[in-house]
Amino acid sequence: MNIGEIARRAGVSRSTVSYALSGKRSVSEETRRRVQQVIDELGYRPNASARALANGRTNTIGLVFPPAGNHYTGMQLDFIGSVVEAAAAHDYDVLLSPSGADSDRSFQRLLAERRVDGAILMEIRLQDDRVDHLGEENFPAVCIGRTAQPEGSWWVGLDHTALTAACVSHLADLGHRRIAFVNRPEHLLRAGYESAHRGLDGFTEAAAERGLTVRTYRCGDDAPAGQECLERILREDPDTTALVTLNEAALGGLYRGLAMAGRQIPRDFSVTGVVAGRWAETVTPPLTAADVPAEQLGRLAVELLVERIGHPDAAPRHHLLTPPISLRASTGPAPGRR
Amino acid sequence: MNIGEIARRAGVSRSTVSYALSGKRSVSEETRRRVQQVIDELGYRPNASARALANGRTNTIGLVFPPAGNHYTGMQLDFIGSVVEAAAAHDYDVLLSPSGADSDRSFQRLLAERRVDGAILMEIRLQDDRVDHLGEENFPAVCIGRTAQPEGSWWVGLDHTALTAACVSHLADLGHRRIAFVNRPEHLLRAGYESAHRGLDGFTEAAAERGLTVRTYRCGDDAPAGQECLERILREDPDTTALVTLNEAALGGLYRGLAMAGRQIPRDFSVTGVVAGRWAETVTPPLTAADVPAEQLGRLAVELLVERIGHPDAAPRHHLLTPPISLRASTGPAPGRR
DNA sequence: TTGAAAGCGTTACCAT
DNA sequence: ATGGTAACGCTTTCAA
Numbered sequence: 001m002n003i004g005e006i007a008r009r010a011g012v013s014r015s016t017v018s019y020a021l022s023g024k025r026s027v028s029e030e031t032r033r034r035v036q037q038v039i040d041e042l043g044y045r046p047n048a049s050a051r052a053l054a055n056g057r058t059n060t061i062g063l064v065f066p067p068a069g070n071h072y073t074g075m076q077l078d079f080i081g082s083v084v085e086a087a088a089a090h091d092y093d094v095l096l097s098p099s100g101a102d103s104d105r106s107f108q109r110l111l112a113e114r115r116v117d118g119a120i121l122m123e124i125r126l127q128d129d130r131v132d133h134l135g136e137e138n139f140p141a142v143c144i145g146r147t148a149q150p151e152g153s154w155w156v157g158l159d160h161t162a163l164t165a166a167c168v169s170h171l172a173d174l175g176h177r178r179i180a181f182v183n184r185p186e187h188l189l190r191a192g193y194e195s196a197h198r199g200l201d202g203f204t205e206a207a208a209e210r211g212l213t214v215r216t217y218r219c220g221d222d223a224p225a226g227q228e229c230l231e232r233i234l235r236e237d238p239d240t241t242a243l244v245t246l247n248e249a250a251l252g253g254l255y256r257g258l259a260m261a262g263r264q265i266p267r268d269f270s271v272t273g274v275v276a277g278r279w280a281e282t283v284t285p286p287l288t289a290a291d292v293p294a295e296q297l298g299r300l301a302v303e304l305l306v307e308r309i310g311h312p313d314a315a316p317r318h319h320l321l322t323p324p325i326s327l328r329a330s331t332g333p334a335p336g337r338r
Numbered sequence: 339m340n341i342g343e344i345a346r347r348a349g350v351s352r353s354t355v356s357y358a359l360s361g362k363r364s365v366s367e368e369t370r371r372r373v374q375q376v377i378d379e380l381g382y383r384p385n386a387s388a389r390a391l392a393n394g395r396t397n398t399i400g401l402v403f404p405p406a407g408n409h410y411t412g413m414q415l416d417f418i419g420s421v422v423e424a425a426a427a428h429d430y431d432v433l434l435s436p437s438g439a440d441s442d443r444s445f446q447r448l449l450a451e452r453r454v455d456g457a458i459l460m461e462i463r464l465q466d467d468r469v470d471h472l473g474e475e476n477f478p479a480v481c482i483g484r485t486a487q488p489e490g491s492w493w494v495g496l497d498h499t500a501l502t503a504a505c506v507s508h509l510a511d512l513g514h515r516r517i518a519f520v521n522r523p524e525h526l527l528r529a530g531y532e533s534a535h536r537g538l539d540g541f542t543e544a545a546a547e548r549g550l551t552v553r554t555y556r557c558g559d560d561a562p563a564g565q566e567c568l569e570r571i572l573r574e575d576p577d578t579t580a581l582v583t584l585n586e587a588a589l590g591g592l593y594r595g596l597a598m599a600g601r602q603i604p605r606d607f608s609v610t611g612v613v614a615g616r617w618a619e620t621v622t623p624p625l626t627a628a629d630v631p632a633e634q635l636g637r638l639a640v641e642l643l644v645e646r647i648g649h650p651d652a653a654p655r656h657h658l659l660t661p662p663i664s665l666r667a668s669t670g671p672a673p674g675r676r
Numbered sequence: 677t678t679g680a681a682a683g684c685g686t687t688a689c690c691a692t
Numbered sequence: 693a694t695g696g697t698a699a700c701g702c703t704t705t706c707a708a
Contacts (some may be wrong), residue, residue, distance in 0.1 A: 002701055013679045018703060025704095028677060045450035049390035050701035053684050058387065060433070060453075071616065077415040084434050088444055093453065095398070096422050096432045106426055112383035115431065223619040252620030259622050278409065281561040282590030282620075284597050340685055351695045356687060363688095366693060388685035391700045 001044055010038045021046065060093045061305060062116035064107060064130070066123045071221040073248045075276035075294050076122065079144070082298030083120060090306045092117075099130070111139055118309045120144065120301050124155075125192035140312065142305045144297060145194040146320075154308055156300045156319040160195045160246070160274065161202035163290040166325055167244040167272045168206035170288070174242075175334035176270060179207065180233045181216040182226070182245035182254065189218060199246045199274065215240070219250045226253020227260070234261055241334050245273035255283050266332030277326065285329035293323050339382055348376045359384065398431045399643060400454035402445055402468070404461045409559040411586040413614035413632045414460065417482070420636030421458060428644045430455075437468070449477060456647045458482065458639050462493075463530035478650065480643045482635060483532040484658075492646055494638045494657040498533045498584070498612065499540035501628040504663055505582040505610045506544035508626070512580075513672035514608060517545065518571045519554040520564070520583035520592065527556060537584045537612065553578070557588045564591020565598070572599050579672045583611035593621050604670030615664065623667035631661050 007014040012031055020027045020035040027035075038044075052058045063083055065076065084094045095116055099107040107130060110116055117140065121130060124145035134141040135152055143155040164181070171179055181203045183189065184196040200216060207214045215237055219229040229250065233240055234257075245254065254271065263269040265285055277291035300319050308314060345352040350369055358365045358373040365373075376382075390396045401421055403414065422432045433454055437445040445468060448454055455478065459468060462483035472479040473490055481493040502519075509517055519541045521527065522534040538554060545552045553575060557567040567588065571578055572595075583592065592609065601607040603623055615629035638657050646652060 003703095004701080014702080015680080015704075016678060019678090022703085026677070031677085043450065045447065047391070047701055048447075048451040048453045049387045049396065050684090051451075051703075052387035053385070053391050053686085054701075054703040056684075063434075072415050072419055074412065074415070077410045077412070080418070080434075081410055081436075084436050088436055093444075093447075094434045096401075096418075096434060098419075098422050098426055106431075109383070109431075112381065113386040113389075115386045222616065223624075252622070256622040256624075278560065284590070284594040286561075286594075341687095342685080352686085353688075353696075354694060357694090360687085364693070369693080385685050388700090389687075391684090391702085392686040392688080394700080 001042055003044075003046065006035065006038050006042065006044050009042075010035045058115060058117050059091060060095050060116045061087055061302070062095045062097050062110045062119040064097045064099045064110070064119055064121045066098070071249050073221070073276075074279040075248055075292050078276055078278065078294035079122070079298045082295040083302055086299040086302035090302060092302075092306070111137070118142070118305045120305060124157075124194045126194055126197055127192055138312070140305060140308045142301045142308065144301060146318070147194070150318070152316055154304050154316050154318060156297055156304060157321070158195070158274070158292065158297075159320050159322040160198040161205075162322050163274050164199045164202035164244055164246070165206035166290060167274070168203055168210065168212070170272060170325055170331065171242045171244070171270060172206075172210040172212060174270065174331060176212070176242040177334065178213045178237060178240050178242075180237075180240050180243040181214060182219050182229055182233075182243055182247050182250065182273075183216060184218065184247055185220050185225075186218045195246060195274075203244055213237075219245075219247050221247065221249040223250065223253035223256065226250030226255075227257040228253070230254050230257025230261070234263075241268075242270035242272070242331070245271070245275075247273075248275045248279055251275065251279070251283060251287065265330050268335055270331040270334075272325070272331050280326070280328060283330075288325065288328045288331040290325050291323050293321060296321070339380055341382075341384065344373065344376050344380065344382050347380075348373045396453060396455050397429060398433050398454045399425055399640070400433045400435050400448045400457040402435045402437045402448070402457055402459045404437070409587050411559070411614075412617040413586055413630050416614055416616065416632035417460070417636045420633040421640055424637045424640035428640060430640075430644070449475070456480070456643045458643060462495075462532045464532055464535055465530050476650070478643060478646045480639045480646065482639060484656070485532070488656070490654060492642050492654050492656060494635055494642060495659070496533070496612070496630065496635075497658050497660040498536040499543075500660050501612050502537045502540035502582055502584070503544035504628060505612070506541055506548065506550070508610060508663055508669065509580045509582070509608060510544075510548040510550060512608065512669060514550070514580040515672065516551045516575060516578045516580075518575075518578050518581040519552060520557050520567055520571075520581055520585050520588065520611075521554060522556065522585055523558050523563075524556045533584060533612075541582055551575075557583075557585050559585065559587040561588065561591035561594065564588030564593075565595040566591070568592045568595025568599070572601075579606075580608035580610070580669070583609070583613075585611075586613045586617055589613065589617070589621060589625065603668050606673055608669040608672075610663070610669050618664070618666060621668075626663060626666045626669045628663050629661050631659060634659070 007017045019025045087094045119141045121143045124143045126148040145157040146155045272288045275289045280287035280289045345355045357363045425432045457479045459481045462481045464486040483495045484493045610626045613627045618625035618627045
């Protein structure tokens with residue numbers, strides 16, 4: 001069944017049906033009702049491909065996310081969910097595109113085949129050829145995170161530098177002097193992951209300012225890696241009394257490592273970092289952390305993208321968020337300083 | 339740029355370009371090369387909407403997943419990831435569709451507007467009007483889980499009845515006599531969630547067979563709810579020595595509740611259930627559980643769906659998986675029986 | 677207020 | 693082995 005069939009049954013032309021549906025030109029109340037009735041009876045819905053072909057818009061946005069080889073984190077999940085919901089609220093569907101480092105196959109398809117009206121890019125790198133590519137084509141896109149030169153592009157992101165610095169201050173205020181930083185895995189750093197690099201910078205600078213003794217680690221995105229990493233931390237400097245982490249997936253393992261080493265949180269050792277709130281609460285004791293507002297990030301990204309799709313030549317906009325640290329129960333005074 | 343432009347520059351007709359690309363009829367090596375060269379030079383990719391309109395296939399599958407109001411679990415995340423990857427391997431894109439109880443708006447759009455060639459439905463209910471609807475239309479779909487009458491439909495699922503029964507046996511073998519069951523939330527049970535119902539059945543029957551004393555609970559999908567639930571368990575029967583759960587999101591809270599109550603796992607209390615392996619390892623001690631093979635489920639679902647799209651009249655197929663219990667460290671002999 | 681018809685960019689059938 | 697052309701189902705301009 002198609003628009004012609006509806007037109008025939010309603011005794012009008014196809015264009016009238018189209019206009020009755022879109023409201024782009026006035027239709028007499030009488031015909032509008034007749035058309036609508038036929039449509040309801042037959043449960044007609046205009047074919048999306050035909051519509052997209054005719055008016056050049058797919059009403060779909062692409063969500064470019066890291067391939068599953070990387071373990072997904074809870075925060076990414078929350079983010080995807082909120083993007084889908086926000087998109088639905090704007091009458092957009094969401095097409096998922098797993099995409100690695102380079103402008104690879106699936107990603108290219110999305111753009112070149114015009115499957116989507118715009119894209120949201122997760123897991124931005126400081127130098128990101130996908131972003132460059134998108135910029136050259138002036139293709140509507142919003143990045144989650146910002147590249148080294150974010151001026152020309154649309155993005156929403158977290159101020160990871162400020163966030164990890166805040167974590168350091170919090171620990172320093174509690175009297176900790178020797179602290180560790182648990183980052184994302186080696187290969188993500190080499191790839192230039194924005195959050196990993198800026199987070200590390202913020203940590204390093206803040207610690208230097210406070211005159212703290214630090215060690216930094218890279219850690220795989222899962223619990224066993226976290227446990228191993230913690231063992232290394234205590235081996236390399238047993239006097240470490242606290243750590244800051246960006247690695248949500250390793251968190252459970254870090255906790256386990258501490259438990260195995262007989263260090264009690266927060267009495268003997270403090271833990272903090274940047275983690276989505278819902279996941280900070282799954283560990284015991286609940287993690288004091290800068291809560292990643294995944295839901296808000298998703299919503300803002302969609303709003304920006306929708307705006308940009310509507311106004312292709314608008315000036316770049318962005319949102320830099322700096323969520324406060326939520327005090328829970330994983331940090332306390334440095335041992336011997338209570 | 340379109341196929342006509344390519345044809346013009348290569349000095350052939352549009353149909354020849356089309357055939358050179360699809361290989362659906364033979365093209366002289368000479369022309370094929372010339373066409374390919376022009377295509378490479380210009381970076382041409384056929385427009386997806388036009389192609390879909392012409393040949394009736396979108397090369398997209400829909401993934402219908404629960405709305406974000408429900409908290410997502412790690413297992414759902416792993417599943418989504420594996421579906422996207424498997425789909426990409428078959429040259430399909432994945433369109434996400436949040437869908438509530440009834441065949442609601444977004445879901446209807448997917449089908450009626452022909453945005454997808456087929457769909458994978460997560461979070462199946464025993465009576466599921468979406469499945470009925472799909473069946474009537476003979477729309478290619480694969481369910482994750484099976485309805486009460488699964489005969490006519492394609493599905494992949496876990497044998498939750500057997501899984502929870504196995505958990506009960508495991509605990510009974512360890513000498514536990516008073517055990518609790520922590521299910522998904524009330525509203526999901528009322529909605530008729532398959533896993534929640536069959537899991538409960540398996541638990542109840544196996545416990546009866548073994549002559550165990552049991553209490554069953556419904557628990558919200560987050561850590562605080564889990565903690566509360568555990569407090570209730572110990573309040574209503576302090577002699578409870580073990581629990582079985584389907585509720586991955588509450589797991590951290592259950593652990594915390596036990597810690598707060600001073601019960602050590604597994605010395606004083608054993609915990610087991612049905613949880614994705616990667617997430618079972620994030621808690622301390624790691625959870626002994628029937629590991630949900632989320633990755634395999636996703637892959638199988640896509641394979642079935644692709645097969646069905648290719649053979650619309652093939653007989654229904656399905657896969658019922660019964661993963662073994664992975665022994666980790668959260669279960670032990672009942673207290674006083676070591 | 678409405679209708680006719682020309683696209684949109686492919687694919688696939690019918691010719692040659 | 694190749695070209696011409698009619699779909700595919702919609703939107704939108706042009707006319708009336």
